[in-house]
Amino acid sequence: MARLTKKRKEALAKVDSSKAYTLEEASTLLKEITFTKFDASVDIDVRLGVDPRKADQMVRGVVALPHGTGKDVKVLVLCSPDKEEEAKAAGADYVGLDEYIKKIEGGWVDVDVIITMPTVMAKVGRLGRVLGPRGLMPNPKAGTVTLEVGKAVKDVKAGKIDFKVDKSGIIHASVGKISFSAENIQDNVKEVLQTITKLKPSAAKGTYFKSIHLSTTMSPSIKVDSSTF
Structure with missing residues (x-):
């Protein structure tokens, strides 16, 4: 098993794995637990209550991030x-x-x-x-x-990106860089989640947002309270 570094231990100690954070809390905490020497990507993972094997429950779309991706796209x-x-x-x-x-x-x-x-x-x-x-x-x-x-x-x-639910019912997307302000990260995440909300298939029943997590390239994952989306 790989040995945890001092900084990794510090990061893990700051995250309560049993808590669902508000988006504002998660965006701020994310900046506190990222110690990479490079400008790490901020990623969102959204588990949806859909069955992507069925054509009428496929979720795919595009979204223009208000503050871009922070990446020089080729x-x-x-x-x-x-x-x-x-x-x-x-x-x-x-x-x-x-x-x-x-x-x-x-x-x-x-x-x-x-x-x-x-x-x-x-x-x-x-x-x-x-x-x-x-x-x-x-x-x-x-x-x-x-x-x-x-x-x-x-x-x-x-900063326009496209996303698609995978076979496990999860959408993975990069929503910026850790050098962004917490407010800009929030804005980008909200835009993605609002777009996904609009794309909810009529055939999908029950809870739509099963879980939402934010992380950076090498940080622990932070659970976001999905009840507000």
């Missing part, structure tokens, strides 16, 4: 030549089509988000086996298959 736009300048002007890191399709088929996936157009999906579709397992396959529901490539790039760069 964006690849796979588009026709007439849209290349629009994508570049919007801030895309890589723009093209056939040459990048070949690179991806060869194993290159050094990007965070891929945006494409409906008119070229016939070509992009064959990358599903490479991009699917990595969560990089463009999807209309996530706003990454669109004719408005410039707007899509700006949205992603500004």
Whole structure:
């Protein structure tokens, strides 16, 4: 068993595992128990009362975080030549089509988000086996298959993220960096939870938010009181 470091022990001592904290308390405490030398990501895990095996209980959506993700997102736009300048002007890191399709088929996936157009999906579709397992396959529901490539790039760069409930009924998402103020972390988390609330499937019965936890890259997990959402 791995030996606990002094700082890890200090962090664990500050968290009451039997308590459900308010979002305000959790956001503040999170900053007190993170000791990484790098700017750790703030993550949220939401367990929902849904059965993702049933199509009418799948929860998937997009949300624009008020304060962004704090991350420099690398964006690849796979588009026709007439849209290349629009994508570049919007801030895309890589723009093209056939040459990048070949690179991806060869194993290159050094990007965070891929945006494409409906008119070229016939070509992009064959990358599903490479991009699917990595969560990089463009999807209309996530706003990454669109004719408005410039707007899509700006949205992603500004902090737009997509999320999807996994097979265990849990949504995992990164909602900022620990360098954010506690208030900014709260704002981002509230926006995510409010969006998930709006997406509640009519077929889902009983308690929708089973549990909510906040953590950073290497911190203990903090349980958030889900009764207020």
